[in-house]
Amino acid sequence: MAGSLFDEECDYLFKMVLIGDSAVGKSNLLSRFAKDEFRLDSKPTIGVEFAYRNVKIKDKIAKAQIWDTAGQERFRAITSSYYRGALGAMLVYDITRRVTFENLRKWLHELREYGNRDMVIILVGNKSDLVDAREVKAEDGQSLAQLEDLCFMETSAKENLNVEDAFLQMITKIFEIASQKSLEAKEKEPTKQALDGRKEIIYVVDEVSATKQTNCCTS
């Protein structure tokens, strides 16, 4: 397993999750981003699936590990393990079904309950190609995103519109936060090493291991 997770060229490993109602297009967004594939006849996801893609940001390579689960409650795997360690979440609704937008409340609630507090969240209104069937205005998505302090984008997995941008925006934000954190940890280290109290030493060890979770190849 370690072999598939940590390839030599990767500087960071970022776990991200997809959430949202059934049939909003989560699995197709993921297959479009990871493999440039789309299926009109895709089946509902059962349990958890995931895919990877390496992304170059500045002079670093981040391995995006994106988890996808069922929108349907009865097909979902254990929720807490799905969210554990995730640095980003893509919250998806279908612009042609108002109910999937209304249900975002429920998904946001779950995110707050299980997700990391400084997780990067992007709200995605998918199926923007189905112009005539639209039930949710872009402005509605935008206002909710503003209210909840999220990024927002409309996408079409079918027509490959904004899919790359949405994932890249999330990955870049995570990268910025992770590099800021490792910078802060490095800056703190010399002063902490000078301290000889047992409490401080334990704190240093904790901090270094926390940094390593997001930083898979550099040490």
Ligand code: GTP
């Ligand atoms: P669950 O796994 O049940 O949670 O569903 P899901 O959110 O993964 O949805 P999935 O990706 O399986 O897509 C559901 C249906 O919507 C499929 O028939 C897809 O072909 C279709 N679909 C997904 N994205 C788009 C899109 O951007 N435009 C259009 N027109 N159809 C889409």
Ligand code: MG
């Ligand atoms: Mg699915």
